[in-house]
Amino acid sequence: MRAARSKRGRMSAIVGVAGELMITAGVLLGLYVVWQLWWTDVEARAVAEEAVQEWTASDDVVQAPSQLGQERTDPPPIPDAVEHGELLGTMHIPRFGPGYQVPIAHGTSPVGVLDQGHIGHYEQTQLPGEVGNFATAAHRQSYGAPYREIEQIVHGDELIVETADAYIVYEVVGDEIVHPSQVEVIAPVPGHPGQVPEKRMITLTTCHPLYSAAQRWITYGEFAYWVDKADGKPAALVDEGGA
Amino acid sequence: MYGALWRLLPGPTWLPVCLLFILAAVAVYACFTWFFPTIAPHMPFNDTTVDAASGRGAVGLGPHTG
Numbered sequence: 256m257r258a259a260r261s262k263r264g265r266m267s268a269i270v271g272v273a274g275e276l277m278i279t280a281g282v283l284l285g286l287y288v289v290w291q292l293w294w295t296d297v298e299a300r301a302v303a304e305e306a307v308q309e310w311t312a313s314d315d316v317v318q319a320p321s322q323l324g325q326e327r328t329d330p331p332p333i334p335d336a337v338e339h340g341e342l343l344g345t346m347h348i349p350r351f352g353p354g355y356q357v358p359i360a361h362g363t364s365p366v367g368v369l370d371q372g373h374i375g376h377y378e379q380t381q382l383p384g385e386v387g388n389f390a391t392a393a394h395r396q397s398y399g400a401p402y403r404e405i406e407q408i409v410h411g412d413e414l415i416v417e418t419a420d421a422y423i424v425y426e427v428v429g430d431e432i433v434h435p436s437q438v439e440v441i442a443p444v445p446g447h448p449g450q451v452p453e454k455r456m457i458t459l460t461t462c463h464p465l466y467s468a469a470q471r472w473i474t475y476g477e478f479a480y481w482v483d484k485a486d487g488k489p490a491a492l493v494d495e496g497g498a
Numbered sequence: 499m500y501g502a503l504w505r506l507l508p509g510p511t512w513l514p515v516c517l518l519f520i521l522a523a524v525a526v527y528a529c530f531t532w533f534f535p536t537i538a539p540h541m542p543f544n545d546t547t548v549d550a551a552s553g554r555g556a557v558g559l560g561p562h563t564g
Contacts, residue, residue, distance in 0.1 A: 271499070271501075272499045275499045275500055276499070283529070286526060286529055286530075286534075287529075287534055287537075290529065290530050290534045291534070291538065291541075294530060295538075363547050365539055365544065366539075369546065370538075375547075377547070392546045392547040392548075393546060394544075394546055395546060397544070402546070433548070435545065435547075435548055435549070436548070436549070437548055438548050438549060440548055441548060460546060460547060460548055461546045462543075462544075462545060462546045466543060467543060468542060468543050468544065468545040468546070471546070471547075471548050473548075
């Protein structure tokens with residue numbers, strides 16, 4: 256009788272501990288979701304905003320007067336190449352609302368670039384304004400998600416890359432959904448690796464669909480004009496005021 | 499497991515309640531600042547770049563990313 260009871264006691268203790276472990280695992284999974292979907296945004300946005308402010312305030316970066324600058328179509332000034340993780344400039348996408356300004360860093364590693372809420376520049380691709388393809392990547396969800404609303408961008412929308420001394424304005428010419436292995440989308444002539452580029456292109460890449468990484472959403476833009484920061488700002492940014 | 503932890507802690511009821519609350523807060527803090535950031539790169543839903551590592555048979559290109 257006593258032996259049976261102690262046996263049952265041991266069994267119930269084991270089952271009890273197993274149950275508690277499962278509850279703990281469930282709570283941890285729930286916490287991970289909270290962290291991934293909420294806290295990474297909070298952290299990365301703060302880091303990215305600070306990076307923009309720091310960059311804007313640095314001595315090498317020209318402060319553009321808040322007035323309409325002349326639209327120029329001659330070859331734009333190319334920013335200096337920078338080390339991995341350092342800023343090439345910032346991205347303005349008027350479609351994402353006024354005040355959208357995200358730092359663009361060199362490199363596409365999660366740690367140090369993408370997970371800091373930055374847009375990453377594919378290291379082997381061209382610089383902003385160069386003939387070829389200025390290819391970028393950013394998170395679609397979590398970590399500040401700079402490209403979350405990428406599906407809202409339509410043909411003709413402006414993608415404005417702000418460098419130290421110029422606004423380089425691209426106009427969206429197309430988008431497509433590809434397999435993650437289709438690296439030809441960031442070739443100097445997008446989609447045609449090996450061809451010699453003649454145009455100045457920009458490519459945005461991010462996850463697709465939202466909350467998945469099964470595919471990639473690709474948006475292409477072509478150089479439209481540039482504005483000297485000593486002269487003013489592109490029309491889309493004049494109304495924003497501030498930075 | 500948690501029952502044993504509860505019985506182990508001394509003092510009137512409010513003391514273990516406070517201690518366990520602090521312990522839970524420390525556990526959440528450790529998860530948010532160390533554990534989750536460590537495992538996140540291995541999760542399958544954080545990739546945004548195009549590269550060879552995410553597919554088969556393509557040419558090598560760039561790091562694998564979120």
